[in-house]
Amino acid sequence: MKGNRFWAWLVFGIGAAYFLVPLIATFEFSLRMRRGYYSFDSYASVFSDPRFQATFGYSVVIGILAIIVGILVVVPAVYFVRLRMPWLRPFVEFLTLMPLIIPAIILVYGYIRLYNSSSIIPFTGSALGTDILLTCAYVTLALPYMYRAVDTGMRTIDVQTLTEAAQIAGAKTPQIIGRIILPNILVAVLSGAFLTFAIVIGEFTIASLLNRPAFGPYLQNIGANRAYEPAALAIISFIITWGAMGMINVLGRFAPRTSARTD
Amino acid sequence: MSATNLSVASPPSRRRLSFEWLGVTPFIIFAVMFLILPTLYLVGAAFVGRDGQFTFENIAGLFTDQIIAAYWISIRISGASAIIGALVGLAVALAIIRGRLPAGLRSAVMTFSGVASNFAGVPLAFAFISTLGRLGLVTIILKTVFDIDLYKAGFNLLSFWGLTLTYLYFQIPLMILIIAPAIDGLKKEWSEAASTLGATPWQFWRYIGLPILWPSFLGTLSLLFANAFGAIATAYALTGSSLNIVPILLYAQIRGDALQNPGLGAALALGMILITAVANIIYLVISARAERWMK
Numbered sequence: 001m002k003g004n005r006f007w008a009w010l011v012f013g014i015g016a017a018y019f020l021v022p023l024i025a026t027f028e029f030s031l032r033m034r035r036g037y038y039s040f041d042s043y044a045s046v047f048s049d050p051r052f053q054a055t056f057g058y059s060v061v062i063g064i065l066a067i068i069v070g071i072l073v074v075v076p077a078v079y080f081v082r083l084r085m086p087w088l089r090p091f092v093e094f095l096t097l098m099p100l101i102i103p104a105i106i107l108v109y110g111y112i113r114l115y116n117s118s119s120i121i122p123f124t125g126s127a128l129g130t131d132i133l134l135t136c137a138y139v140t141l142a143l144p145y146m147y148r149a150v151d152t153g154m155r156t157i158d159v160q161t162l163t164e165a166a167q168i169a170g171a172k173t174p175q176i177i178g179r180i181i182l183p184n185i186l187v188a189v190l191s192g193a194f195l196t197f198a199i200v201i202g203e204f205t206i207a208s209l210l211n212r213p214a215f216g217p218y219l220q221n222i223g224a225n226r227a228y229e230p231a232a233l234a235i236i237s238f239i240i241t242w243g244a245m246g247m248i249n250v251l252g253r254f255a256p257r258t259s260a261r262t263d
Numbered sequence: 264m265s266a267t268n269l270s271v272a273s274p275p276s277r278r279r280l281s282f283e284w285l286g287v288t289p290f291i292i293f294a295v296m297f298l299i300l301p302t303l304y305l306v307g308a309a310f311v312g313r314d315g316q317f318t319f320e321n322i323a324g325l326f327t328d329q330i331i332a333a334y335w336i337s338i339r340i341s342g343a344s345a346i347i348g349a350l351v352g353l354a355v356a357l358a359i360i361r362g363r364l365p366a367g368l369r370s371a372v373m374t375f376s377g378v379a380s381n382f383a384g385v386p387l388a389f390a391f392i393s394t395l396g397r398l399g400l401v402t403i404i405l406k407t408v409f410d411i412d413l414y415k416a417g418f419n420l421l422s423f424w425g426l427t428l429t430y431l432y433f434q435i436p437l438m439i440l441i442i443a444p445a446i447d448g449l450k451k452e453w454s455e456a457a458s459t460l461g462a463t464p465w466q467f468w469r470y471i472g473l474p475i476l477w478p479s480f481l482g483t484l485s486l487l488f489a490n491a492f493g494a495i496a497t498a499y500a501l502t503g504s505s506l507n508i509v510p511i512l513l514y515a516q517i518r519g520d521a522l523q524n525p526g527l528g529a530a531l532a533l534g535m536i537l538i539t540a541v542a543n544i545i546y547l548v549i550s551a552r553a554e555r556w557m558k
Contacts, residue, residue, distance in 0.1 A: 004362060004363065004464065005362060005363050005364070007358070007362065008357075008358035008359070008361075008362020008363065008364050009358075009362070009364065011354045011355055011357075011358040011362070012355065012358045012359060012362070012364060012368070012372075015351065015354075015355040015358075015435070018431070018432075018435075019375065019379060019432070019435075019436075021394060021400075021401060022390045022391060022393070022394040022432065023390065024400070025390070025393050025394035025399055025400035025401060026389065026390040026393040026394065028393075028400050029393035029394075029398075029399070029400060030393070072289065073289050073290050073293050074290065076285075076286035076287070076289065076290070077286060077287050077289070077290035079286060080286035080287050081287065085287065088287065092287075092290070095290075095294045095298065097543075097547075098294075098298045098299075098302075099298065100486075100489070100543065101489065101539055101540055101543040102298070102302055102493075102536060102539065102540075103492070103493025103494075103495075103510065103535060103539060104493065104495075105493065105495055105510050105513055105514060105517075105535075106301075106302065106305065106493070106513075106532050106535055106536055107297070107298070107301055107302070108517070109301075109305060109513065109517050109528070109529075109532055110300070110301020110302055110304050110305050110532075111297070111301050112517065113301075113304055113305065113308065113525075113529075114300060114301050114304045136293070136296075136297050137297065139293070139297075140293075140297045140298060173286075177286075195381075198381045199381065202384050202385060202386060203384065203496075204384055204385050204495075204496035204499070204500070205495050205496055205514070209514070209517050209518070216384065216385060216496065219384075219385040219386065219389075219500070220385050220496075220499065220500050223385060223388065223389055223392075223500050224503070230389040230392070230393075231389055231390075231392075231393045233386060233389060234386040234387075234389035234390045234393070237382070237385075237386035238378075238382055238386065238390075241378050241381050241382050242378050244381075245374065245377045245378045245381065246374075248377075249374060249377075
């Protein structure tokens with residue numbers, strides 16, 4: 001079995017090289033801005049760019065809005081499907097898979113054609129409307145992940161018993177969802193939220209085609225016009241993605257395991 | 264069947280039933296407005312001519328050299344990055360799960376895969392330009408230390424292989440994430456039973472391990488294909504509009520009506536929907552079949 005382990009190390013080593021070399025190379029490249037020796041000039045240049053601050057801030061706001069809307073849309077749906085309408089489940093699951101089947105560029109093309117300024121719902125007719133449309137587009141992109149996270153969270157708690165107990169205590173349905181169910185699946189919801197954030201923060205296609213001043217189009221613009229800043233931005237983006245995924249891992253340790261009743 | 268379930272579920276009280284629907288309605292409205300209607304609209308628009316009449320002209324219009332070439336290179340890049348990504352991802356997953364490597368390595372690889380599979384888009388293009396671009400670290404090291412000039416040897420990051428190599432950065436981790444549970448599903452007893460009966464490790468994998476993983480492998484392959492086929496941000500940031508792949512062509516069409524025919528743009532979109540839908544349906548069908556081994 002010694003040979004087995006040798007091959008495993010070899011495969012792992014080649015894989016690790018493929019994934020680490022670009023990161024090292026990008027970091028090295030980002031330090032090359034000043035001729036002759038390494039410096040963090042490119043990072044200073046990025047952080048002092050007012051467009052960086054503006055677009056990043058914009059994307060963070062849209063990302064947070066998308067997370068809130070996503071939670072409001074997904075949590076009640078998962079709750080009622082689980083509790084009262086299990087027959088609806090395959091249908092809902094199929095819908096949540098659709099964003100994986102239909103590429104983002106198709107969705108945004110559909111939005112632009114369907115919700116233009118002369119349509120019944122003219123989202124793209126105003127800046128505010130387009131912001132709303134962008135938020136909804138991001139909720140859609142993140143739907144498969146948010147749904148799965150919330151669904152997994154609700155599987156680990158006893159929805160039925162919690163609901164009955166709350167009803168006996170006189171709680172109304174919005175109270176049950178908001179004050180009983182949601183706190184119990186908070187870790188799962190937050191995982192979905194961080195995943196949404198990681199997907200949304202540097203998204204290019206939809207933001208660019210809707211002409212919004214988001215971080216993704218800014219990245220692309222810098223890439224086309226500057227030499228060293230893109231490398232710095234790639235490192236920054238990687239750290240943001242890492243941070244979001246790291247938060248999910250950390251949260252996973254706090255996940256409640258009250259009861260995994262037969263499901 | 265759903266009708267009988269409905270009638271069983273409805274008796275309690277009318278008020279509760281309305282609450283149920285109130286809870287699910289936002290989701291349904293959302294899905295209709297932002298998923299179903301836009302897609303159906305494009306599918307419909309692909310069959311409407313400039314005069315507003317039903318026509319097959321747009322579909323026929325797809326069969327020009329430029330568009331066929333775009334579909335062909337898109338399919339080739341998606342296919343190559345899916346097949347290589349699936350094979351390498353399977354090998355890495357097998358190495359970390361079954362290769363008796365230190366236990367901590369597995370969780371490190373899985374965490375990194377989660378990050379890398381989400382590290383797509385524009386920054387990924389930047390990373391590969393810094394690595395394998397004309398001034399990239401690897402290019403320069405190969406040139407100065409090993410005297411190998413990648414670009415004189417015909418390599419170009421803005422080409423089929425360059426893009427495929429870049430796409431692998433999110434394809435391989437995605438494969439690892441999806442195939443790992445299937446490899447976990449290979450029970451220890453099976454390899455023990457096999458070796459008790461005198462099977463070599465090679466025979467175990469040839470006749471037991473790989474045939475069981477095969478459906479998951481094929482299924483994930485089609486998912487990776489669809490994943491690459493719809494991707495645009497990385498390719499656009501890497502090559503601008505110089506590489507003629509379908510998503511970039513469609514991007515140019517949406518931006519500035521590059522094909523000078525909105526109907527043709529919808530037809531282009533319809534082609535993409537069909538190709539990714541077929542790939543994903545294959546994935547769903549195969550993964551449903553593969554699940555019987557995962558209990």
